[in-house]
Amino acid sequence: KNVILEVNNLTKHFPVGKGRNKQTVKAVDGVSFKLYEGETLGLVGESGCGKSTLGRAIIRLHEPTSGEVIFRGENVLAKSRKEMRKLREDMQFIFQDPYSSLNPRMNIYNILSEPLVAHGYFKRGEELKKNVLDLMEKCGLPPYYCYRYPHQFSGGQRQRIGIARSLALNPSFIICDEPVSALDVSIQSQILNLMMDLQEEQKISYIFISHDLSVVKHISDRVGVMYLGSIVELADKEQIFNNPQHPYTMSLMAAIPKPDPNEKMEMEMIKGEIPSNVNLPSGCKFHPRCPFAKDICKEKDPEAREIAPDHFVKCHFAGEF
Ligand code: SF4
Ligand code: MG
Numbered sequence: 001k002n003v004i005l006e007v008n009n010l011t012k013h014f015p016v017g018k019g020r021n022k023q024t025v026k027a028v029d030g031v032s033f034k035l036y037e038g039e040t041l042g043l044v045g046e047s048g049c050g051k052s053t054l055g056r057a058i059i060r061l062h063e064p065t066s067g068e069v070i071f072r073g074e075n076v077l078a079k080s081r082k083e084m085r086k087l088r089e090d091m092q093f094i095f096q097d098p099y100s101s102l103n104p105r106m107n108i109y110n111i112l113s114e115p116l117v118a119h120g121y122f123k124r125g126e127e128l129k130k131n132v133l134d135l136m137e138k139c140g141l142p143p144y145y146c147y148r149y150p151h152q153f154s155g156g157q158r159q160r161i162g163i164a165r166s167l168a169l170n171p172s173f174i175i176c177d178e179p180v181s182a183l184d185v186s187i188q189s190q191i192l193n194l195m196m197d198l199q200e201e202q203k204i205s206y207i208f209i210s211h212d213l214s215v216v217k218h219i220s221d222r223v224g225v226m227y228l229g230s231i232v233e234l235a236d237k238e239q240i241f242n243n244p245q246h247p248y249t250m251s252l253m254a255a256i257p258k259p260d261p262n263e264k265m266e267m268e269m270i271k272g273e274i275p276s277n278v279n280l281p282s283g284c285k286f287h288p289r290c291p292f293a294k295d296i297c298k299e300k301d302p303e304a305r306e307i308a309p310d311h312f313v314k315c316h317f318a319g320e321f
Contacts, residue, residue, distance in 0.1 A: 004173060004205050005035040005058070010067030012050075012057045016278065023278050027053040028064070029229035032304070035173070040199065040206040042220030042237070044213060044252075048277065050229040051209045055175045058207070059091045060084060071173065089119055089169040096178035098162030102150040108161055109146040112136065115168045138201075139164040140194060156187035160194070167198065177209045192219050213252065217241060222310075225249045228277050228285045231304070235311040245313045245321065247290045284316065292317060 012028040027050045035041050043051045056062040058069055060076065069076040071091060079087060095101050102111055112132045113122075122128035133143045139160045150158060159179060166174055176195070180188040196219060199206060210216050216223055216237075223240040224231045225248065233246040244250045281288050287297040296316055304314040313319070 002037040003034045004037045004072060005207075006068075006070040007034075007058060008032050008068040008070075010054070010057060010069065011065045012053050012062055013065045025278050026229050026280060027277060028057055029277075029280070030067075031229075031231055033224060033231060033234055035205050035207060037172075037205055038199070038203050039221040040196075040208050040219050042216035042223040043207060043209045043226060043231075044216045044223060045211065045226030047211060049226040050277070051211075051226050052177050054226070055093070055177050055207060055209050059088065059093060059175060061093065090171050090173060092166040092169070092171040092174045094159075094162055094166050094174055094176040094179045096181055098158045099150060099155075102158065102161060102165075104150055107147050107149050108136070108141070111150075111161065112146075112164055112168055115165065119169060121169070135164045135168060138167070138198065154187075155183050156191060159183065159191050163191075163195065163198070167202070170202070171204065173205045173207075175207045175209070178211070179208075180215060181210065181212065188215065189218070195219065213241075225252070228280060230285065230314060231312075232286065232314045233312065234304070235308075239308075239311055245307060245311070245318050246286075246315050247292050247321070248286050250321070251289075284314075286315075292321065 010028055010031045011026070014025040014027060015022060016025050017023050029050070031054055033041070043054065045051050053062060057064040064077060071087065074087065076087065106114070109132055112135055113128055116122050116128060116131060117124070122131060132146065136143060136146060141157065141160050141164065150161070153161065162179075179195070180191050183191060192215065195206070198204065208216065208219055220237050222235065223237050224234040225240065225246065226232070227248050233240065233244065233249045240249060241253065244253050283299045284290070284293070284297040284302055287293040290297065294316075300316070302314050302316045304312045305318055307313050307319040
């Protein structure tokens with residue numbers, strides 16, 4: 001397995017408040033993982049756990065506070081603006097709401113040709129047109145749509161446009177932030193299947209961010225579970241869903257209603273408030289909600305340990321439950 005992306009101890013801290021009330025939000029708090037070529041790594045967690053911030057920090061839409069991002073052997077955080085622009089051809093982003101990122105005054109043809117022209121791949125002309133229409137076809141958009149504007153499309157079609165745009169420069173890596181969360185369930189699976197087909201065809205690696213366990217289960221090869229800015233468990237999808245080893249993951253899986261397998265598995269709130277990531281709990285950040293917490297958990301933040309090949313758990317008692 002080839003590693004395409006390596007994230008080491010990445011943090012993103014935001015200052016909040018002023019003067020004496022000044023505090024730090026640790027949105028991403030020391031995250032490390034590897035992404036393999038052609039795989040989908042799902043990142044799942046409750047809202048506010050830092051998964052979107054992590055996604056943005058990796059491609060520097062939010063500048064990380066510290067840590068390391070290595071993409072295809074290149075040190076991403078050391079790149080100049082100009083080098084970053086070149087690198088972003090290969091690292092793309094798909095947003096939850098493509099509408100807000102599609103220029104309402106541009107038709108689909110112009111939206112899709114823009115990156116190709118701006119990055120110098122084509123000048124206006126037949127070759128460009130062929131490329132744009134191919135892109136549309138690949139994403140299930142008929143060619144006669146090309147002179148329509150974003151507001152003339154449904155949510156699912158707009159996400160197809162968002163996907164087509166992210167594919168224009170032939171990337172090998174795409175971060176997808178809740179790409180189907182705004183869509184009806186029936187449309188969701190069409191879009192997920194499209195993304196999986198494109199991945200297969202073009203050998204793309206995805207990081208797929210979602211709060212929806214059923215969506216993550218559908219699309220992921222491996223899953224990382226996030227809690228208050230940290231990945232607390234990372235393993236193959238089967239392990240996460242059938243053999244969870246971190247108490248937080250166990251509680252998420254236990255909250256899934258069993259009887260109807262087609263039922264949407266929304267993240268359910270487990271016992272207790274989510275502590276704010278301004279005043280993070282001491283030691284293991286999950287200890288105030290953890291039924292297995294012992295004294296050491298309040299004092300010492302556990303390291304992520306590999307308890308089986310490629311199964312990482314950030315808990316003092318991992319493997320002992
Ligand atoms: Fe629970 Fe302690 Fe493990 Fe944290 S380290 S998850 S508090 S048992
Ligand atoms: Mg989010």
